[in-house]
Amino acid sequence: MLNIKLTFALAAAQIPLAGAVTSSLRPWAFSPLPLGSVKPGGWLLGEMVAMANGLAGHEHDFYVYVNQSSWLNTPGKGGSEYSSLNEALPYWFNGLVPLAYQLDDDRLKAQVHDVADTVLGYQATDGWIGPEVGDARNFWSRTPFFFGLTQLVEADSSWETRVVTALRRFMTLANKMLHNNSQGFASCPGYVDCTWGQARVHDLIITIQWMLEKYPSDQDSLLWENMNLFYAQTNYKWADWYTEGVFQEVVNPNNASNFPYIHGVNVGQGLKASSVIYRMTGDDDMVTKSQNAVDWTFQYHGSASGSVLADERERDLAPYIGSELCTAVETAYSMAYMYQVFGDNSYADRAEKTIFNAFPVMMTGDKWAHQYMDQPNQPFALNIIKSDGSVPQVFTTANSGVATTYGMEPLYPCCTVNHPQGYPKFVSNSWVMHEGGLAHALLSPSTVKTVVNGGSVTITCDTNYPFSNVLKYSINADKAFTLYLRMPEWSNSQMSTLSQSGASSSRLTLDADSETGMTKIFVNPGKTTVTYIIVAGVRTEQRPNNSVAVFYGNLLFALDVGFSQTSSLPHGYYDPSGPGISGLPFPELRDYYVNSTKPWNVAIDPSTIRYHGVSSIAILPDPIFEQGAPPNYMTVDGCEIDWPLYLGVTPDVPPLKRKCIGQRKSYKLVPYGGAKVHMSDLPTIRF
Template identity: 60%
Template sequence: MLLDQKTTGFAAMRRGPRRKRGFCIDIMVAFAAAVALTVLYVNVVTWAQQPTLVPWAIPPIPVGSIVPSGWLLGEMETMAQGLAGHEHDFYDFVNESRWLQPAGTGGTDYSRLNEALPYWFNGLVPLAYLLDDERLKTQVHSVARTVLDLQTDDGWLGPEVLSERNFWARAPFFLGLIQLAEANSTWRLPIISALHSFNTLANSMLHNNSQGHRVCPPNFECYWGQTRVHDLMISIQWLIDNQESTEMEPTLVENMHMFYDQSDYKWDKWYQDGTFLKVVDDPTTTNPLYPYLHGVNVGQGLKASAVVRRFNHDDSLIAASQRAVEWTMSYHGAPSGTILGDEIERDLSPFMGSELCTAVETAYSFAYLYHSIGQNGYADRAEVVIFNALPVMLTGDHWAHQYLTQPNGPWAAINNEDYNHPDGPFLFTTAHSGRATTFGMEPQYPCCTVNHPQGYPKFVTHSWGYVGENGLAHLFLGPSKVSTPIATVECDTAYPFDHSLRYTIQSAEAFDFYVRVPWWHDGGSSNITIGGVTSRLSPDQTTGLHRVEVPAGTTEVTYSIGASIRMEERVNGTVAVFYGNLLYALDVGSINSSSLPHRFNDARGTGLDSLPFPQVRDYYFNNTKPWNVAIDTSTWEYHGVPSGVDLPKPIFDYGAPPNYITVQGCEIAWDLHLGVTPGPAPANRTCLGARSTYRLIPYGSAKVHMSEIPTL
């Protein structure tokens, strides 16, 4: 429109009047032309000055500048010593990946999507660099070098031959590449060069009838790439923000517009009244809306509108992002912060499953949303997922994980009904092996085996940000250290197990230091102390950031967050219980047994007995205490971390966290759904016996649990 206006305006001025007019009319025309030219000039200047991308609300800090400490360091070290840190040593979908062979010459993957190695790479790059782990660095360097060396002459990156090219798996691999470029400057130029070549090819493919995006190989579902294309756009935007030259910028911008315009699935269009489904009556893969209902797609899609807004400058997408999060979590959200979808969304039933992949993707989306839009609620949501939904699905030693977990799952054992009756009815919408809630190397589909390592590392890399020209902010609270040109800040804390944070700050000059204040904080008992002066918190109403002026030199800051037990209402008269951003679940006890690990496509086999790591096992958990309990919320009492007690490592193992809640309650009659798992809480809550004292423990440590608890 602007170019049309410009052409019309200047052309009319060149042509001049076509017929004789009166003096007054000429004056009026001249005046109108002057006004039009002034408006045009302002529009042109505004267009020229407008940045290509909408600036971050809170700019992130490059990978490698933030490192974990305390319990976060312990969890990430355990991850590196567990399954995630050893997949490259033995796991065929990683070390024998098709990505590591010339296109079409061999290798393996669990599907034609060729996503296994990209998922692994996306998580292992930040894990390796945040831990400064040379063994893991060697692995990711080897993979990066091999893949870049195998880039085809026309620019394609990946194992697909010409007739099988599609864009999806590039997205997670490129996310890994841009993290590597930030963490290690020697990789910066090779990665930028490779991504430039790829985007030149992508531009021609999109111009050629949308090859690889809307037009895919035979028997290949294009919707995977379309529903997740915003993750590919993130790497394009990184190029625009970080490349030395602007020569490629028009191509990169055009690519983003074409990726969006040519997609049949647009998340901002899905989250509209009359379109979005609050309840899914047809939770099957044949439902035409299936791509919008797949839990992992939804978790990734929460940030889609914010990604698109960065290049199309449409601020209505801020509201679209809000709708996406609020509607999804209201109608399909778990109390642990993740999304209920097993793999397909249905409703809020407490027996529904949620994928481990969904947890880590949802956490990343919330982190992205906070940095891009700056609304405090997204940061709290990111913390809730990482402190609850992620750790509950991992064994303490990180050698085994679940494919699906349930809000109410008092056992994580083989579902014999699914296992022995392949014709159904089934507990979950797609995961029918009977092993989906057990813990193992591949308790169901392998995507979560390779995708889960991104959880903690990306939380840490997004946990600090810049504010303005001279500000540094702690966003996602927890123990860590950040080193920037502004200052070096170390946070010593047991948060979220304790709500006192102590900062040691070193800076050459005075600067503005910010801490994020959670939405649930108690204003009367929350404060911050600097230089011996204690003051109340006055956080920004949008970002939740509280500012303090820090002088040059070494400064100590103590930040205390007041909290109390709170509950969130769930379906059927149940509640989820929180203290801060930790969810608490009924302690149902825990006992486990194990067996040889099973492959996802051989759930009924004898198991693998030749793996080089004996730690790889399948685990089956059962409760040892009553699960059918209703509680009296007027009786609960919080028991915090005792003074001077160090948190154990690992922290998210059963019995490890020292904090808990006691509450009075009793056992009630409660039926099983399909005979295998607790059904909806009953309306009749008559006590079956005398009331007793029950304990609620941090959900992430309770591998078997009840988190939606009926009240008396």
């Protein structure tokens, strides 16, 4: 059985793992930079400013699960929470800290400072951090809150002493709880669900590893013991799941014993679990299990947009299966983290794919509204509640009838509070240190300021990537250093070029490392300009039932099905059929119901695809992922086919037997992130 008996887990806790022997974390392939070292630029800055001006940046002003959270009250006195997990404020805090500092936004900084000050002020005398008292204490929601605290320390050293002291006190208490029959972790009273903290414990271990690396102390042996105890005592080890004969290619979503392993957000977080444990133990089997996690998950449960199909539970690859917004942000972070640990180029490509496609498609351009679920084939984002109140059971659990509509909280509020981490975590992890040099890992417009070889380095990357594939780097360095630029796996290495001018001038030869994708450039002191041109072509990836997904670079393209929308007052997730919530302080808060206006039942001939690009110096629309905003597109020949609806409300799997029922026509494909209704798993036909 996958679920290890608690008694066995506690016994195993007494067996030291490799990490306890070596007391040294395995080194990063690419070391992360502190929060604030990297700032967004270009279109990415526009997207993040929209988030700050939209829902994410105003939740502290009105959203009760944030500004009336139990975390902001005397422990045990309660507050507004959507579940007993008390995760809303921690989720929000984890995303708002990097958003505030990357934008240097004083209003948002004041919000996170106020929250950090209040929560730390309520730390219990025994070290517990959070609103729970007595047997209600459990570990899960500390994980995202601690992520926020560690980022706050990196960005603002004035918080260092207070936060590190608080975390050390907490870890001392955690050690006692783990030794006390795994209190609050694997052993909880019936009214407390401990499975979330166990399935996601690797993210808590990341905070412990941060403490060991950044603030070594005489507490280190206790921190090592905590890591070992957490991993030994969890009943849900992702390395066990990603084992031949255990992992399920097609899942029965009703099998409750598998739930922690098939819940989409758990999967997004769990992708990196074995890489976290590898840093602790050095066990080479964790490298294999990490690769299995990525390869198998995306082969059998992945969307072309870069996320995990699970609504909320995995099944298979049917294009009507949904994927949570929370899953997208967790998947992107896991891929970025795994690239830093192992240096596998495919992980960086996947992080970009998720952020450029799966993430932005689920938000309106102004970022005031978002989806709970996105489907690969989604020509309608409508309220499907029938007049008698019944709802077609399209999804495994998310069947409120409004899961794909856009709004304040179109279903469970977790995505309302968790989605703000998407872009900021991507920016934080986009530049990294590598072999004494500085590396651009996740390609995007940005500016990095750091110290390399004892000298100050500032690099600004001006680019419209991924809308065009030309990146221009303006470098100012006090001392000579090595710059590394990543070449994506999908690029044409023979045709891509690098050129350098300024302090040193030369034509460079691309010779990317086969594992990391990094190409090395030696940069002299002074000012230097490097121009990096990545050559790519249209490519297709196979999808189920003789269908394909169409890409140019790391952008997924979808059939343009048109766009028409209506709106209403925002609804609470608990009352999707009511009149909506009036009296909210921001008129931008609306729910949106989006329909298609063009045929969606189209098969295409991929041999006829033609790409229409955008100049590398073009001024892109802002925000770029507004409906219909991206200027690049494709044309393709195709025709309408007979294609039934699943449960009468959404396209079924593409029919294997297909023939044209209309004339051959030219159709338009547009970037997925700017197509709020879309078809991306497209059946093929030959003319």
